[in-house]
Amino acid sequence: MINPKEQYVNKTLDLVLMKLTRFMNKFISNIHGFSACLLTEDGLIIAEGINSGSKKNLSSEELAAITASMISIAEQAVLHYKSSKTLSQFTIETSNLENPKEGGLNIFAFQIHPNVLLAYNYPSSIPKGLVSFELSTVIKNMQEIIFENESTIMRNIGSMI
Amino acid sequence: MFGQEIADENTELNNNMINEKELEDNLTKLIDRSDIINATLFNEDGFVIANSDSNPNDDLGCDFFQDLAAISSGIISMASSLVTMTDPSSIAIKVNLQGGNEVEQDSFAMMFTSFSDEIHMVVVYPTNANVGLMNFEINQIKSEIKHYL
Numbered sequence: 001m002i003n004p005k006e007q008y009v010n011k012t013l014d015l016v017l018m019k020l021t022r023f024m025n026k027f028i029s030n031i032h033g034f035s036a037c038l039l040t041e042d043g044l045i046i047a048e049g050i051n052s053g054s055k056k057n058l059s060s061e062e063l064a065a066i067t068a069s070m071i072s073i074a075e076q077a078v079l080h081y082k083s084s085k086t087l088s089q090f091t092i093e094t095s096n097l098e099n100p101k102e103g104g105l106n107i108f109a110f111q112i113h114p115n116v117l118l119a120y121n122y123p124s125s126i127p128k129g130l131v132s133f134e135l136s137t138v139i140k141n142m143q144e145i146i147f148e149n150e151s152t153i154m155r156n157i158g159s160m161i
Numbered sequence: 162m163f164g165q166e167i168a169d170e171n172t173e174l175n176n177n178m179i180n181e182k183e184l185e186d187n188l189t190k191l192i193d194r195s196d197i198i199n200a201t202l203f204n205e206d207g208f209v210i211a212n213s214d215s216n217p218n219d220d221l222g223c224d225f226f227q228d229l230a231a232i233s234s235g236i237i238s239m240a241s242s243l244v245t246m247t248d249p250s251s252i253a254i255k256v257n258l259q260g261g262n263e264v265e266q267d268s269f270a271m272m273f274t275s276f277s278d279e280i281h282m283v284v285v286y287p288t289n290a291n292v293g294l295m296n297f298e299i300n301q302i303k304s305e306i307k308h309y310l
Binding site: 070077085086094096 | 235259
């Protein structure tokens, strides 16, 4: 039997994750991207958003796992160059070989909390200005939610996998 | 016969040294013409081919750039794997990372580009640099040093 305290924590966690997923879905549909996920530095997914109108639905699990390991090498590069700095963002720009006109996809990772990254991918045809604008509006809301519920998210992250 | 072989080998070594010097001059030109702080050319295995800042009396020694090249090679390799996994018809053309926020004074960014399948370059630049000019100069350098590689 679940005790009332545990029930309350689970409810809070569900609510927090729902809020985060809603922001992610809105963000990814506004930038016409493929998928986005909030992940920990270990590569565990906290929340994910998928653009239902998109033709390509890329797996968030794969994106999260490899992004996390790549971010850790990128962090080493930053620390090696200047030990007082930390990695704040990471981008990969691609080009489509089969259909150059269509363009490739850009993969982007942004640190929104010391232990939380936002990774997303979008077609390279989308203007970077639009992405930056949408990012700046959504990031504030997500940061607020994460900082307010930091302990709830981090304590329960292991049980979500 | 044997003497001839040694002479040929010496000529090849001299040619390689001249090429390296010219590559370094080209990289120095690149940092003079744009906001780039440092440019390092390295191969697929993470070994430095040429560096814009190759003065051994510098604060940052040769090992520093060798380590940077090794890490950069790892980043490029992982980025290519990620792109192939997510979209097999695409290839990674550019990787960027940023250290520190825009508001911080000494924040910097790194850009990793490929000259060919085996030759890559990492440039370090301040976050307030003119990226358009930098991309233009990198493309210029690409065509200038193509014949050395």
